[in-house]
Amino acid sequence: MDFQVVISGGGPAGMWLACELRLANVSTLIIDQTAEIDPNSRALTIHPRTIEILASRGAHEQLLAEGARIPTGHFALLNSRLNFSGLDTPYPFTLAIFQARTTALLQQRAIELGAVVRRGHRFVGLEERASSVISTIEGPEGSYTVESDYLVGCDGTRSTVRGAAGIDFTGTQATVLGWLGDVELRDPPPEPVLYKWSLNGMGMVVRLADGRYRIVGINPHDIRTDWPGDFTIEELKTNSIAIFGTDFGLHSPCWLSRYGNTSRQATTYRKGRVILAGDAAHQHFPAGGVGLNVGVQDAMNLGWKLAATVHGWAPGGLLDSYHDERHPVGQDLLEHTQAQTALMSAFTVEGQELRSFLTKLMKERPEIEVSLTERLTGLHVAYPSPQGHPLAGTRAPDLTFVGSDEHLFSMMREGKYILLDLSHADDASPVQNAHVRNAHPNRHCHRGALSGEQRSAWSAVTAALIRPDGYVAWACEQTDPAKLAGELDRALSATHRLTAAQAQGAARTEPAQQV
Incomplete structure (x- = not known):
């Protein structure tokens, strides 16, 4: 056996899975078709539950040191911000940090733990056998095969692993397009995060760690099913003026992108010796910045179960419970991101009134805000349990103990x-x-x-x-x-x-x- 587990996809989900497997002494190979980590970071947000996961392995300090802490969040860009201060967590904030930097830090940890990382190597096919799976990989020096106990696809929404395994990816096509631009501003807003919704469109301006700014949004003409081509700086200026009344003197774009609200989910997260995690298992509109977080949480759920199976101590059905527990989380993810998309893109008087009504309802019923906040941050996730105690299946908080510095x-x-x-x-x-x-x-x-x-x-x-x-x-x-x-x-x-x-x-x- 060449490796016990092969992971295709070197993003945050794949790297965190490799960290978990190596922590359990599982020999692990990660391949990624990109020669270098992509510097363009669609994801900027790390939510409280993900910080907790990293903290439970001592892998959070550098991210805390580098990321900007934001103590509030939003649901569908409603006027009432979600306040994180009351959350039962040591980390009542989101971290704003480039996905590229998060990936780099997790890759460094995976390598230090003994994972083999091969960038510029692309998965192209598989052959599943009774006790192993053979992956065919194309590298800079040609094609080769690797035998492993299991193959995990963390290779994004266009997952080659998912396709090779014959796993269906069902859902809905895009009906709304979003756009973003990472730019410099001559006349930036004073606040680190500015957001606005009106009948002319919705948008956010976020100050990035390197002094640039990210402008994201949707305009009424973005409610469409066709693809209008690459996003341009001229469109970014026009869209920004329509939403904010100014383009902030934007210039020098380093990344311009357009994306849709296509929402799909793998029908199964495991088929034999092939397993999916992260964007390979679920695709959605990036509302609330939850995608990276759900992918890392997939990997956290899968890692110890896969290690236990490889090492032979897993009780019956443990690996199957990965799908049983995480597939409903993926369904919930698609539901609330689509709901947010509908609210954000409802550029009608009726849509405006609905947003106003929901904002008032959140103020009148604080429990609604709490529920939305816990859902957004991942702290609400609980798994079905056959044991009758109400705590069974819930997330354990960071308990502390009398007379001990440990928690x-x-x-x-x-x-x-x-x-x-x-x-x-x-x-x-x-x-x-x-x-x-x-x-x-x-x-x-x-x-x-x-x-x-x-x-x-x-x-x-x-x-x-x-x-x-x-x-x-x-x-x-x-x-x-x-x-x-x-x-x-x-x-x-x-x-x-x-x-x-x-x-x-x-x-x-x-x-x-x-x-």
């Missing part, structure tokens, strides 16, 4: 399950005993009490098992030691299957950390 995200940096012993038991802890009985090298146990300022949903929890991707696999409020131990035995046996080699060394598992 949950810092405990997760090795990419393993975290078993939290919150039972306040004496040395004969039923949680610790169950951990030892069901010993597994891919699980750590932490024993301690939650610090005072915690969420009410966690106040009665005596034990919880956190998945490597930061979601609650199991939680319990049982105080009877025997019943608690029994429930935990069942939970651990369902989530961790020992290989023969692991079983031999299971007795040598590490003790729980006591605080």
Whole structure:
């Protein structure tokens, strides 16, 4: 076997998947047809949930240092901005940073972890066998093949991997066109983010880190199904004047682009030994800047499951749960981006009144703003769980502990399950005993009490098992030691299957950390 996993596509989703696989010691090859990282960055936004994901692996500091923090967001460019300050996260803001820089930082991490990156190499076909998949790749020196356990397509909306696997990509064609220009301005607006909606069109002006500005928008004449050709600087000036009343003295464009609201989703995210993630799995209008984020979150969900399958300790159905959990997230993504597109492009009196009505409703019903904010930022995602506790399947917040400098995200940096012993038991802890009985090298146990300022949903929890991707696999409020131990035995046996080699060394598992 040449590699255990081959990834086609070296964008943020592909690079983060490679990081996760290498963290679990899976041999990984990434190929990308571009010789260099594309300097033109359609994505500029990293949302709070994505920052949490990076923080849970210690991969967030450089992005925090370089990105501009924006404490608000928007839904369909409504007049009422979404306030992130009340979010239950250490990172109540979005980061504005070029996708090219995000990709470069994740690529550096992947290489440091041992991934092989080959740029200028293009996937062209596959042959799936009973126990492997053969990828045909064209490189600078000709064509060659690579055998791997699995092939993952992170190669964008025109995914060659998806096509070679015969996976359908269904949805709707574009009915609205957006445009953008990265330019210099002689007379820029004073605010870092300016946005406006009127019957003449909608637009945003965003100050970029390098002193340039990005102008994006939609005009009434962009409600169309045909493709009018490449976007020009003359159009950018005309469109900007129509929306803002000025073109801000724009000049020296380094990138001009046009894009549509085509919305499609792969019918399955896995077909045999071929798996899709990121834009290869879902295409949508870039409303709210969510695309890069959902792709990285796909990779986070897939990484540990694929590693567990490759290494042989995955319980039955674990890899299939990638589609089961992430496909509905993709459906939700298409729904809310299309809804935003409809609101942004409704350049009629009726559309204006609808936008005004929704803005008033958000002010009257703060819970609507909270729901939209959590949806936009990715903090709302929860997965179905057979376990009855209300926390099961939800995202675990960054819990802190009495007398300890550690917090949950810092405990997760090795990419393993975290078993939290919150039972306040004496040395004969039923949680610790169950951990030892069901010993597994891919699980750590932490024993301690939650610090005072915690969420009410966690106040009665005596034990919880956190998945490597930061979601609650199991939680319990049982105080009877025997019943608690029994429930935990069942939970651990369902989530961790020992290989023969692991079983031999299971007795040598590490003790729980006591605080």
